[in-house]
Amino acid sequence: xxxxxxxxxxxxxxxxxxxxxxxxxxxxxxxxxxxxxxxxxxxxxxxxxxxxxxxxxxxxxxxxxxxxxxxxxxxxxxxxxxxxxxxxxxxxxxxxxxxxxxxxxxxxxxxxxxxxxxxxxxxxxxxxxxxxxxxxxxxxxxxxxxxxxxxxxxxxxxxxxxxxxxxxxxxxxxxxxxxxxxxxxxxxxxxxxxxxxxxxxxxxxxxxxxxxxxxxxxxxxxxxxxxxxxxxxxxxxxxxx
Amino acid sequence: xxxxxxxxxxxxxxxxxxxxxxxxxxxxxxxxxxxxxxxxxxxxxxxxxxxxxxxxxxxxxxxxxxxxxxxxxxxxxxxxxxxxxxxxxxxxxxxxxxxxxxxxxxxxxxxxxxxxxxxxxxxxxxxxxxxxxxxxxxxxxxxxxxxxxxxxxxxxxxxxxxxxxxxxxxxxxxxxxxxxxxxxxxxxxxxxxxxxxxxxxxxxxxxxxxxxxxxxxxxxxxxxxxxxxxxxxxxxxxxxxxxxxxxxxxxxxxxxxxxxxxxxxxxxxxxxxxxxxxxx
Numbered sequence: 245x246x247x248x249x250x251x252x253x254x255x256x257x258x259x260x261x262x263x264x265x266x267x268x269x270x271x272x273x274x275x276x277x278x279x280x281x282x283x284x285x286x287x288x289x290x291x292x293x294x295x296x297x298x299x300x301x302x303x304x305x306x307x308x309x310x311x312x313x314x315x316x317x318x319x320x321x322x323x324x325x326x327x328x329x330x331x332x333x334x335x336x337x338x339x340x341x342x343x344x345x346x347x348x349x350x351x352x353x354x355x356x357x358x359x360x361x362x363x364x365x366x367x368x369x370x371x372x373x374x375x376x377x378x379x380x381x382x383x384x385x386x387x388x389x390x391x392x393x394x395x396x397x398x399x400x401x402x403x404x405x406x407x408x409x410x411x412x413x414x415x416x417x418x419x420x421x422x423x424x425x426x427x428x429x430x431x432x433x434x435x436x437x438x439x440x441x442x443x444x445x446x447x448x449x450x451x452x453x454x455x456x457x458x459x460x461x462x463x464x465x466x467x468x469x470x471x472x473x474x475x476x477x478x479x480x481x482x483x484x485x
Numbered sequence: 486x487x488x489x490x491x492x493x494x495x496x497x498x499x500x501x502x503x504x505x506x507x508x509x510x511x512x513x514x515x516x517x518x519x520x521x522x523x524x525x526x527x528x529x530x531x532x533x534x535x536x537x538x539x540x541x542x543x544x545x546x547x548x549x550x551x552x553x554x555x556x557x558x559x560x561x562x563x564x565x566x567x568x569x570x571x572x573x574x575x576x577x578x579x580x581x582x583x584x585x586x587x588x589x590x591x592x593x594x595x596x597x598x599x600x601x602x603x604x605x606x607x608x609x610x611x612x613x614x615x616x617x618x619x620x621x622x623x624x625x626x627x628x629x630x631x632x633x634x635x636x637x638x639x640x641x642x643x644x645x646x647x648x649x650x651x652x653x654x655x656x657x658x659x660x661x662x663x664x665x666x667x668x669x670x671x672x673x674x675x676x677x678x679x680x681x682x683x684x685x686x687x688x689x690x691x692x693x694x695x696x697x698x699x700x701x702x703x704x705x706x707x708x709x710x711x712x713x714x715x716x717x718x719x720x721x722x723x724x725x726x727x728x729x730x731x732x733x734x735x736x737x738x739x740x741x742x743x744x745x746x747x748x749x750x751x752x753x754x755x756x757x758x759x760x761x762x763x764x765x
Contacts, residue, residue: 295651321653333651335644346641350653354634397653 247273247308247400249294249325249432254313255302256286256293256456263289265456266303271401271432276423278447278464279436282476286456287436288330291403295327296320307400322350326394327403330436332386334393336379340364343378343389347396355396366425367392368418384415391422395431402426403434408442420445440468452476495725496613500681502721503616504674509701509717510623511670513710516702518663519643521578523695524565525671527585530592530690532558532675537604537685538597547610547680551619554676555669562668566661573646585695592687603686604679611680619677623670627710630666639663643708700738704745706754715753 249271256264264286271277279287292298294305296317305313312320326347335343341360348355357374364370367388372381378389387407394402404423408416416439423446427433437443443450444464452460452467454476460467467473492499508525515522532554539545539553569580592598599605630636641649642659650656679685697720705716720738724731749756 297647316655317647317650318653318655321651327651329648329651333645333648335641335648338640338644342637342640345637346649346652346654349634349637349641393652 247324247432249401249434250306251290251294251303252306253303254290254293254300254305256289256298257301258298263456264293267453267456267458269451269458269461271434273400273432274427274430275448276427276433276435276446278443278450279434279453280438280440280443280450280467281453285453287453288405289456290453291327291405291434291436294320294403295325321397324398324400325403326397326399326401328387328390328394328405328407330405330409332383332390334378334386334390337377339375339377340372340381340389341374343393344374344396347393348398350397360396363392363396364389366395366422368422383410384412387411388422395426399431401432401434403436405436406438407435408437408439416442444468492613498721498725500611500613500616502718503613503620504678504681505697505701505717505721506714507620507623507670507674507677508698509705509713510627510710511667511674512698512702513705513707513713514627514639514663514670515667516707517643517710518639518659519646520660520663521574522569522581522664522667523578523699524562524581524584524588525667525698526690526692526695527588528558528562528668528671529675529678529694530588530687531561532672533679533685533690534592534598534604536676537607537679540608540680541604541606547608547615550680551673551676554679555672558672558675559665559669562671563661563665565668566664570657570660582692582695585690585692589687589691592690598687601687603684603689605684607679607683607685609681609683611677616677616681619673623673624714631710635659635662640708697738700742703742704752706752709752709754712752712754719753
């Protein structure tokens with residue numbers, strides 16, 4: 245299948261610390277893969293390795309047939325991998341349009357105003373004006389603008405790093421719908437999330453990381469029933485749910 | 486007083502305003518990409534010496550000497566961009582100031598640059614029309630650049646290099662290109678300076694000059710090329726307009742800088758943007 249993101253035995257070392265240990269997973273176009281695990285499990289490291297911010301010490305990453313580990317960050321972005329950040333990283337002093345145009349930068353030509361509005365619509369923030377300064381938007385809108393920016397580049401794969409952080413239940417429910425529509429458009433989604441309710445609602449498959457290693461994988465219900473996962477991560481949270 | 490007498494009395498000042506505006510533009514392009522690269526005076530000096538040497542020793546015509554000077558300063562800027570590519574903010578500033586000092590010291594000690602005595606007898610053929618035609622060409626080129634997608638890349642690099650990489654921007658290329666463009670414009674100013682001064686010496690291109698250029702850009706508004714050019718014009722005119730201040734130029738420049746940083750941190754450009762928003 246073309247356009248799938250495949251990590252094979254991906255390993256990352258920070259000095260003497262092994263942050264990611266021989267992780268293999270595939271993000272398939274049109275499907276949502278959840279990546280869960282306790283704090284420090286290596287989830288964000290996996291995104292950073294995929295986007296070229298940190299180098300692999302072993303293993304490979306491919307997009308379709310093309311090997312992308314070792315490429316520069318901007319080359320990986322241009323290859324069709326977009327992301328959002330755990331702590332939102334918009335271009336805060338620029339307006340909404342410029343942020344969307346930034347996302348669309350690798351594509352030929354200029355982002356038109358109607359195309360920009362269509363992106364806002366897709367991200368569920370059509371009420372936002374294009375000339376608003378991005379940093380002045382309410383928090384939830386900033387999160388969704390960041391997703392709109394990621395979509396602007398027409399990516400094959402989109403990686404969302406805790407997109408529901410700081411959102412209320414209504415906003416989270418809309419986020420689930422948005423993620424579903426993104427994957428239905430044929431984009432592969434990797435979703436890092438702590439909220440198991442959101443993971444169950446949004447993901448087709450789940451990979452569980454702990455101490456940089458994959459400890460379980462399967463459907464959301466398989467994973468949340470797995471005793472190893474419950475012990476390592478879900479713990480009392482799961483008992484309460 | 487008619488226009489001709491006014492020009493006759495003030496032609497030196499008018500020329501200087503044009504040159505200073507060019508220098509401000511050359512730093513402005515670097516600042517727009519968020520690079521506090523303070524080697525403009527050195528690029529200017531290198532170009533001034535190259536144009537002086539080819540004019541005096543090889544009798545090159547003005548245009549050829551300007552082009553040779555710009556080529557030299559652009560290459561030097563491009564080469565300098567490589568070792569400083571990992572430096573940001575204050576570290577980049579210090580490294581580029583250091584480079585400027587090296588250039589000044591070298592010029593002070595080479596025989597081809599005339600050492601501390603400098604070079605004199607440069608044909609004064611960079612007249613007011615030549616200077617302002619050059620300024621117009623640079624302004625037009627920068628305006629054309631501002632209409633391209635590349636200007637967005639420049640702004641994104643200034644805002645957040647890492648996020649810019651994340652959307653597919655080759656940050657290294659943007660930094661290299663803006664430094665090289667800055668080097669080219671500073672080189673143009675340097676060549677014109679040499680050909681309007683008759684005499685050049687290493688002290689003309691030292692840290693004092695660099696600091697002035699930076700002050701113009703801060704006063705004009707660091708991300709606005711037009712603001713930077715206006716800042717240069719204002720601070721060049723001010724000591725002439727208010728004569729008793731001329732002896733205290735450094736003091737008044739410093740005072741104005743302080744006031745701008747305290748009360749209008751976005752400079753002149755910020756003031757008129759605020760004005761535009763107020764009216765809307």
